[in-house]
Amino acid sequence: MHYCPGCSHGILHRLVAEVLVELGVLDRAVGVCPVGCAVFAYDYFNCDMLEAAHGRAPAVATGVKRACSDAVVFTYQGDGDLASIGVAEAVHAAARGENITVIFINNAVYGMTGGQMAPTTMLGQQTTTSPLGRDCQLAGYPIRVSEMLATLDGATFITRCAANSPKNVQATKRAITKAFQVQLDGKGFALVEVLSTCPTWWGKGPKDAMEWIDETMQGSFPLGVILDRTGGGISDK
């Protein structure tokens, strides 16, 4: 894999792939990759894969799902892709109750392009385009995408997890499983936001980066189920 040491993408790719296999849907899965660090994800998932333009993955996934309703369709998008340039596509896919699964990787920074400020960058966080730290007077506040989408009647299941400890990784896998199960049950739009590490652009070692998720990111992005209209909880299995 091309990801940096300590990056969460490898773990999350594996979780999604394991879930596709365990649900027995790998051979009818169609994934849509973003623009960003996961741009090469099509090399890592052993299923049909589409590379979308920046932010457009939910629209591309909509086209796939509407044309081929028995495919299991997912997008895998970062925060620059989904929470900035692709907000409209994400909001309207959720509003339509599009029967797709969205894996939303939030690491508070643009990784692929070199560590620029993202819509989810924390106040005070230094990036290559907020060298003095994100200033709300100048650059506003981090966007809570999951809470925003949960206000839409079309959304079915939205949860926020983290990939920074064995316990949290296990919880993330259960959430991803549920998000795909929502699609298999034809219940509509499901999104799993995962707080993820970017040691390279946070300027931290992998261990410190994992701690920073608990200490800092969760201040703006609390973990937990944000919306669940399925009538059932997340399985502990």
Next chain:
Amino acid sequence: MNTRQLMKGNEAICRAAIDAGCQCFFGYPITPQNQVPEYLSSLMPRHGRVFLQAESELAAINMVYGAAATGVRVMTSSSSPGISLKQEGISYIAGAELPAVIVNVQRGGPGLGNIAPAQSDYFQSTRGGGHGDYRTLALAPSSVQELYDLTRDAFDLAEKYRNPVLIVADAVLGQMMEPVVITREPLPAPEPLPWGARGTRKGSRTIVNSLYIMPEELEAVNLRLAEKYARMSREDLRWEEEEFAEDVDMAFVAYGSAARVCRTAVKLLSERGLRVGLFRPITIYPFPYQPLRALSERMKKLMVVEMSLGQMIEDVRLAVEGRCPVEFYGRTGGVVPTPEEVAEAFLSNYRVEVMGYPDDDNTRK
């Protein structure tokens, strides 16, 4: 089957899409193409097909990308400003080599312009439109009949070349009513193409992508695309030559609505004893360079007429290469020239300064 029916241009596009087996349509409202999504919102479900109004032109073209990737027939329509927004997706569709039909019912520009008929998207339609080294096959109908016929053909051509195909119409064609004779049987939506990304259960893994990090690799892809464009020129070039008797040595060159105006101007000129032909490109990409070049050998002059400040004239000049003088008459901003003013311009060796050309370059030699 042979039915004759009066229909509006925008309706003919819809009928053609249904009859061609178009499985999915993704659109967004913009005048003067609104009847296309309106008609299809009821027609598509009635035929068990997919209609979806997207949240933007950007989303619509990316839905087209997704649906085309699964191997079904798919179409979107819009008008000039909306087509500009779609360019991102059109570039990706061309890069990933997917078949798709994109209808442009052109209106006046630049910017928000107006909703009147124009031909000012010629460059955008024939030069690739979006970023990168690619072209789109572009068909320019000049009647409601051709809107039907060419839209139907567009689906076959898109699949033949695995490339976006544009229908380059305008507000006149979209809004006018004319009789349409339908001779071809309607097709059911065909089985999805075998390579379609519908899961590996089909026996192979499909990657739909336009990312090639190594320059040499992307160069090889672009050269392969170029071979495809050359093949379009060899196998699917379309044009019409009207009123070319042996001794005719002057002609109009025009496409779409402007060609209709020229056709009447040809009649007006013949009433005044002047015999003038009409060369009408139907594919504007690929452009019929060779036929026009051959024709220009025996021409004393050609006059290009466009509803723009002069865009196709560049292709005409590339075809003619100075073999005869090329004059120009155009109206812009959504103004449709009258046959009378076109005839008058022809008689007075009219020329206006064409965008980007010094006046002396356009002078009759």
